[in-house]
Amino acid sequence: MQSMRFIFPVVFSILAIVGCEQLPNSESPQSNFQQVYESISEQELKQHVKTISSDEFEGRGPTTDGETKTLEYLVDNFKSLGFEPGNGNSYLQAVELMEITADPNMQLHMGKNTFEYQKNMVASSKRETPQVNLNDSEIVFVGYGVNAPEYNWNDYQGLDVKGKTVVILVNDPGFENPESGKFQGKTMTYYGRWTYKYEEASRQGAEAAIIVHETAPASYGWSVVSNSWSGPQYSLVSKNGNADRVAVEGWISLEAANKVFAEAGLDFSQQKAKAMQGPYSKALGTKASITVNSKLKKSVSNNVIATLSGSVAADEHIIYTAHWDHLGKDSSLKGDQIYNGAHDNATGVAASLTMAKAFSELSIRPARSITFLIVTAEEQGLLGSKYYSEHPIIPLDKTVANLNMDALNVLGRTKNVSVVGMGKSELEKYLASAVAKQGRFLTQEDRPEAGSYYRSDHFSFAKQGVPALYAKGGNQPIDEATAKYRKRANVVVKGCYHQVCDQFRENWDFGGIQEDTQMLFDVGYSIANSNDWPQWSKTSEFQR
The missing domain is CATH 3.50.30.30 (Glucose Oxidase; domain 1)
Known part of the structure; x- marks a missing residue:
């Protein structure tokens, strides 16, 4: 594995270490960043999750009618937001599957x-x-x-x-x-x-x-x-x-x-x-x-890729990832046969589309390009992101960072933010800055033994040396009412992982997803408006 550390220019110094606090952000008088940031709404996130996890999308199985409907929904949304096709004239990247x-x-x-x-x-x-x-x-x-x-x-x-x-x-x-x-x-x-x-x-x-x-x-x-x-x-x-x-x-x-x-x-x-x-x-x-x-059966599924070109360094990209697929349908089951995948990962797709809208509404485009890569076949072993990382459309040495969204927080607002694989890269400095604005703090994931850093699409980028961040709402509820709700809802969330009961629920609290979407929007915006090339930490296996 070749680390991007040997490709990227080494630009970090003592000044750069604290530089994330000096980047263009909501303080800029020319930017409507704060207004856009605050416009990211629970209702918009909720509607996207409700739609793509509905029975109409048939569990979003790769190469099925559910895929066709999902691709249409994603492409239509990116087009309407002014995002350009990320693969030449196409929003799709074909992934040949067996x-x-x-x-x-x-x-x-x-x-x-x-x-x-x-x-x-x-x-x-x-x-x-x-x-x-x-x-x-x-x-x-x-x-x-x-x-x-x-x-x-x-x-x-x-x-x-x-x-x-x-x-x-x-x-x-x-x-x-x-x-x-x-x-x-x-x-x-x-x-x-x-x-x-x-x-x-x-x-x-x-x-x-x-x-x-x-x-x-x-x-x-x-x-x-x-x-x-x-x-x-x-x-x-x-x-x-x-x-x-x-x-x-x-x-x-x-x-x-x-x-x-x-x-x-x-x-x-x-x-x-x-x-x-x-x-x-x-x-x-x-x-x-x-x-x-x-x-x-040989078949072809598709990644979706859409780009908002940067205003200064358009060839340098921040890539956000989420996977659109779930487990599809199982006709052998009695009763409900659809694995709707509301939490895993309609939430990540919803955050992507909502964030794309936010970027499109900025009065000044970020200096670097913002790209959303919504991949297929994650549930089959990260295949869509693996294919992309081995056949990148955007050169890896022009990919500044990857920010991943998978199974976001439907358990309400939290005091902390869980960093999966904490300590792996300098991307966490940008994350810490964004989280501090929300009055929150960073912690390690509560179950590092689950190996979650190796179980979602950012890992495909990490294996190729691209610094990759995976973070979401932590385990400390914001108040007592949220704690009570969290205790009830978590039974369903955990019990329905990869089950047909992973369905949209009207009583889900989308406040946590809203907060995390704002957070990752801020992180990507800050990196895109800097000259920095974040590096892996010296102790990371990907730095080697």
Whole structure:
């Protein structure tokens, strides 16, 4: 990974560190910034969320009629606001996807145990082939499945797993042993993400990679795995048909894992404890088999990109991101079949459109260009943003910063702002300035162990070296009334993540989204009117 630190001019000095307080802002007599800032309304945000999370949009599944309606809605809004097409003469960037739908009529055999699809296992294949067979593949427990030289950790050290099935723990070694000094304690690194674990197993030559689900280290329940991994799954079309990926990628429940280890004469919890102490592997002496039949369909989805040209340095861009997609429809469900995705992520789309309107109403355009990139297939592994970052329309060395919006705060106004991945870049100075104007303060996200920095679209920019910020309303309600509302509403928000009940609710408090939209508007405006090129912090993995 090439860090943008070696591309961008190094312009920060002691003066620049405090420079965010001296940038053109609402104090400028020539600017109507403050008036526009205050015009960002709860009602406008609410209406956008209500519209695009309605049943009419069919859960906004990529390549469906729901996508067509969503793209029309986005493009019409950007056009009406005077934003120009961001991709030549088009507002769209085509993203070629491979849709792979696994036949649910499958069973996973591990030793003498047989596990049923969605009940206690899910499995699929990223290989672009209608059938993969795993036949009597030796099972090896590889601890956390991590190969991290900088942490002096390699669970694959001395192992030959070619053709074998590796069983892997979720998260990384620091999570349940935060005082050990391993990795970053409870704060998840990328090594804890399931995406990394499949990637590393593939590099090691394994034939199958099975992750053991546990709710706390995964940060979500089994139902999320079951829903997210069933039905059509997408990947970017590859030149080699993903032949270098493991043949089978899957999850098993904790209950299933206990049975597999018990048959091998082992106690799962004891084996896990050993894996927490240092690099660890253990052959189970049993074998795995499964046949995954898949329907393959190449399809094209689209990112939406729209730009308001800067008044001075139009070739330099601040890029705001949000994902428009959700999980679509599931005709096999009884009753409600639509995953409306109101919180995730109609809220981020609503903030984008509302913010775009605010930028369009400024009496003086920002010096740098403002671009909104509303991406597809985030729910399938950040595919839309991954494609864009690998095929950028705006050169990466002209991309000053990325500001991301995903699942914004419907729990009311807060005293604090949660910075996901706090301490990673100098963008936080601009954020701190914007937050101070609101009488709020910055805190780390309340569950850094969930690895949220690696789970939304800004990560695709970060991997390419572009400083990326992800921040939203925190966990401290502004007053007692909000605290009571928050307690009630949070039950619904958490319980409906990736469920059909993630629907718009009239009683949602949009004050928090309003405040956060104003905040991010201020951050982007300030960076766009500066000469600065914010850098990664020296301790950030992306700086390296």
